[in-house]
Structure formats: structure tokens, C-alpha cells
Amino acid sequence: MIKYIPELTDIVLEEIPDRVSLAVEITNCQGNCPGCHSPFLKRDMGEELTPEAIDEMISSNFGVDCFLFLGEGADPDALREAALHVKTSHPGIELALYSGRENVEDWISGLFDYVKVGPYRAECGPLNERSTNQRLYHHGEDITSRFWRKNR
Numbered sequence: 001m002i003k004y005i006p007e008l009t010d011i012v013l014e015e016i017p018d019r020v021s022l023a024v025e026i027t028n029c030q031g032n033c034p035g036c037h038s039p040f041l042k043r044d045m046g047e048e049l050t051p052e053a054i055d056e057m058i059s060s061n062f063g064v065d066c067f068l069f070l071g072e073g074a075d076p077d078a079l080r081e082a083a084l085h086v087k088t089s090h091p092g093i094e095l096a097l098y099s100g101r102e103n104v105e106d107w108i109s110g111l112f113d114y115v116k117v118g119p120y121r122a123e124c125g126p127l128n129e130r131s132t133n134q135r136l137y138h139h140g141e142d143i144t145s146r147f148w149r150k151n152r
């Protein structure tokens, strides 16, 4: 099972370039980022991210074209099932994952259109800082530099 925090679900424009993303905060984070900005996400809290919950979120947010998992949770099989549900039931919507790990498994790279990797290190800054240690990939291509335009 993976859980999310319904109250924090939001439409975001900055996290994935050129996409209107439905961002869902996944709890039970197994990461250990040295500069963790959301320690509460490590707790076992929130509601189960069921297919019905996914359908409801997408249908009530017309216009989104990306479903963004902010975190992976602690159950890879449940993560895969949720992602596959989005892909098969909502084919016009791309899949994105923000992972706090250095690397992800091949099945994740193959399933998600966008994957962010790298633990958050406060001294390096987030994706929109050129000094960041994090990377965003789109189908295997590193597109991190697209976040840096405003900082030139």
C-alpha cells in the first residue's frame, strides 16, 4: 500500500517543465536526505492511494497532463500498480516521480516519463540552482538545465 496526503494535493506548474502536474505527496518515505525539507513525509500517515482516489483526483482537476508522485513510499509493488493505473486508465496523462534516491530501478525509468533523482542537500540547493546535485530525466535524457534559465 502507498499513502498520500489529500490535503496537500495540488496543481503545480514548475516541478515538471511544460506540464500542468497534479502533485501528490506520498508518505512513508524511506529516504534519509541530509537536508530533508519535509520530515513528516517519513511517517506512516495519510490515506491509501487507490485507483478510485486517482480517478477522482484526475476527473476533478480537468486540464492536468501529468501525474506527479512526490516520493515513492515503502511499497514498490503498490507504487507500480498506482502508476500503471494512471497509464492505462488515463492515457493522455504523463507520469512523473520525484525520488530522493541516487538511482532508481530500470522498471521505474521505463514506466515513468519523468524521474527526478538525488537526495536533497541544502548546501547544493534544489533543481533550479545550478549547484544542485539533483537531476530530472525525461525518458532517460537529463533535462535539469531547463530549470536554470531564470538564473542565468
Ligand code: SF4
Binding pocket: 029, 030, 031, 032, 033, 035, 036, 037, 038, 039, 041, 042, 071, 099, 100, 119, 120
Ligand atoms: S525524499 Fe528526502 S527530502 Fe523528501 S521526504 Fe524523503 S528524506 Fe525528506
